[in-house]
Amino acid sequence: MPLPELISPRSARVSAARRLAKRNFRGRDRLFLAEGPQAVREAAGHRGADGMPTLVELFATVETAERYADIVADARGAGARVHLASDEVIADISTTVTPQGLVGVCRFLDTPFDGILAARPKLVAVLAHVRDPGNAGTVLRCADAAGAEAVVLTDASVDLYNPKAVRASVGSLFHLPVAVGIPVEAAVDGLKRAGVRVLAADGAGDRDLDQELDKGTMGGPTAWVFGNEAWGLPQETRALADAVVRVPIHGKAESLNLATAAAVCLYASARAQRASGGCRSVTLS
Numbered sequence: 001m002p003l004p005e006l007i008s009p010r011s012a013r014v015s016a017a018r019r020l021a022k023r024n025f026r027g028r029d030r031l032f033l034a035e036g037p038q039a040v041r042e043a044a045g046h047r048g049a050d051g052m053p054t055l056v057e058l059f060a061t062v063e064t065a066e067r068y069a070d071i072v073a074d075a076r077g078a079g080a081r082v083h084l085a086s087d088e089v090i091a092d093i094s095t096t097v098t099p100q101g102l103v104g105v106c107r108f109l110d111t112p113f114d115g116i117l118a119a120r121p122k123l124v125a126v127l128a129h130v131r132d133p134g135n136a137g138t139v140l141r142c143a144d145a146a147g148a149e150a151v152v153l154t155d156a157s158v159d160l161y162n163p164k165a166v167r168a169s170v171g172s173l174f175h176l177p178v179a180v181g182i183p184v185e186a187a188v189d190g191l192k193r194a195g196v197r198v199l200a201a202d203g204a205g206d207r208d209l210d211q212e213l214d215k216g217t218m219g220g221p222t223a224w225v226f227g228n229e230a231w232g233l234p235q236e237t238r239a240l241a242d243a244v245v246r247v248p249i250h251g252k253a254e255s256l257n258l259a260t261a262a263a264v265c266l267y268a269s270a271r272a273q274r275a276s277g278g279c280r281s282v283t284l285s
Contacts, residue, residue, distance in 0.1 A: 006062075006084045006085065006086060007059070007083040007084060007085050007089065009086070009088060009089050009092065011083075013057070013081075013083060014059075014085070014089055014092065014093065016029075017033065017057065017059065017093045017103065017105055018092055018093050020032055020033050020105065021033065021095050021163060023159050023161075023162070026159070026161050030107065030108040031056070031105055031106065031107060031108070032105075032106055032108065032161035032163075032166065033093070033094075033095065033103055033104065033105060033106070033163055033166065034055075034103070034104040034105075034106050034166055034173075035094055035095070035096060035099065035100060035102065035103050035104075035163065035166070035167060036100040036102060036167070037064075037068050037071060037100060037102055038170055038171045039104065039166060039167070039169075039170070039171050039173075039174075040055070040058065040071055040075070040102045040103075040104040041068075041071050041074065041171070042171035042173075042174040042175070043055040043104050043106050043174055044058075044071060044074040044075045044077075044078050044080070044104070045074060045078075045174075046109065046174040048107060048109050049111065049115070052107065053078040053079050053080065053107075054078075054106050054107050054109055054174065055075055055078050055080045055104050055105070055106055056079075056080055056081070056105050056106065056107060057080055057081045057082075057083070057104065057105035058072070058075040058080050058081070058082045058083065058102065058103070058104050058105075059083050059085045059089065059090060059093055059102070059103045059104075059105075060072060060082070060083070060084060060085065060090075060101060060102050060103075061084070061085060061086070061087055061090055061101040062084055063101065064100070064101030064102050065082075065084060067101075068102065071102065075104070080104070087099075087101075090103060095163040095164070096163075096167070108161065109173070109174070109178075110160060110178050110179060110180045111150070111177035111178060111179055112179065113152065113179040113182050113186075113187070113190060114190075115177065116149075116150040116152070116177050116179050117190050117191070117193070117194040119149065119150075119177075120194060120195070120221070121148075121149035121150045121194070121196065121221065121223075122149060122196075122220075122221045122222070122273060123143075123146065123147060123148040123149055123221070123222055123223075123266065123269055123270060123273065124148060124149065124150045124151070124152060124191060124196065124222070124223035124224070125139060125140075125142075125143040125148055125150075125151045125152070125223070125224055125226065125262065125266060126151075126152045126154065126184070126187055126188075126191075126198075126223055126224065126225040126226065127139060127151065127152065127153045127154065127157045127226055128154045128156065128157065128184045128187075128225050128226065128227050128228075128233060128237055129154065129156045129157060129184075129227055129228040129233075129234075129237075130153070130157045130158060130226065130227070130228060130229065130258065131157070131158050131228060131229065132158065132229050132258075133158045133159070133162035133163075133164035133165035133168065134164050134165070134168045135168075135229055135257075135258045135259055136153065136157065136158050136160070136162075136165045136168070137164065137165040137166065137167065137168025137169040137170075137172075137173070138168045138169075138259040138262075139151070139226060139258065139259055139262045140165075140168075140169045140172050140173060140176075140178065141168065141169050141170050141172040142259060142262050142263040142266055143172070143176065143262070143266055144169075144172035144175045144176050145172075145263075146263070146266035146267050146269070146270040147270050147274075148176060148266060148270075149176060149177070150176060150177045150178070150179065151176060151177075151178045151179075152178070152179045152180075152182055152187050152223075153178065153179070153180045153181070153182070154181075154182055154183060154184045154187060155181045155182060155183050155184075156184070157180075160173070160178060160180050184225070184237055184240070185240060188223075188225070188240040188241065189240075191223045192242075194221075195221055196221040196222065196223045197220055197221060197222050197223070197242050197243075198222075198223045198225060198240070198241045198242050199222060199223070199224050199225065199241055199242065199243050199244075199245050199265075200224075200225045200227075200233055200237065200238045200240075200241035200243070200244045200245070201224055201225065201226050201227070201233075201245060201246075201247070201261055201262070201265050202227065202232055202233050202238060202244050202245070202246060203232065203246050203247070203255055203256075204232075204244075204246065205238075205243075205244035205245045205246035206243075206244055206246075207243050207244060207245040207246065208245070208246060208248055209245050209246065209247050209248060209264070209265065209268055210248050212243075212245060212268075213268055213271075213272060216272075218268060218269055218272035218273075219272045219273055219275065220273075222269045222273075224262070224265045224266060224269070225237065225240075225241060226258060226261070226262050226265075227258075229257070229258050245265070247261050247264050247265065
């Protein structure tokens, strides 16, 4: 198909996309931005629970549209409107310092918490009071890589659709169900009722992750609760969990950052749950 005409910087479509950098407009329109070829490719192939395509609009420079003709074709196949845009327009819409030439407008895709529980998940990451969007997106990516079946963001956590969180997930946002705005008490209670053991990850935990693995207690359905980057989990949240587990520090490091600790915990559970069948290989990037 021929490429469309270059869209005007003063177009209402450009203005509508630009304002999605702000949370209030995202919430009002229930739309968010996905930037770069990886995120847009995943968005183009994703459909929501209602069967509707997630990607509704795509802005691309001429050069990028030609380089990633397959992504443009997928976007069109999904029914998205495709606009050619100048570098200046892409820079105006983008929230990155060095835009990659592709910006997609996507429908919200969060999943009702009840739907996650009904699926009887075996591995879940719960982000409680996590405020940094980069950390939230990175934990989501770790959960996806470890084979988790859902992520839950509590009502005190960062906006899932913050552009930095979407970028940090590197497409994983489109791979697994994510529930948002759930009070931590409701999240823990619902998971327990669904037969999931809830573990709070905390450096001061009275259980050691290595010891838990040695005792064989990690093989069942598990949800890990991860806390705020600066102060961790408050006592009232730790008290809700079935156990509070620390990642052992064998060297001289004072602590692990949130995303690293989350990766260690999630992979420990993934390995324990797959012990009888062995672990599949992973590719690091």
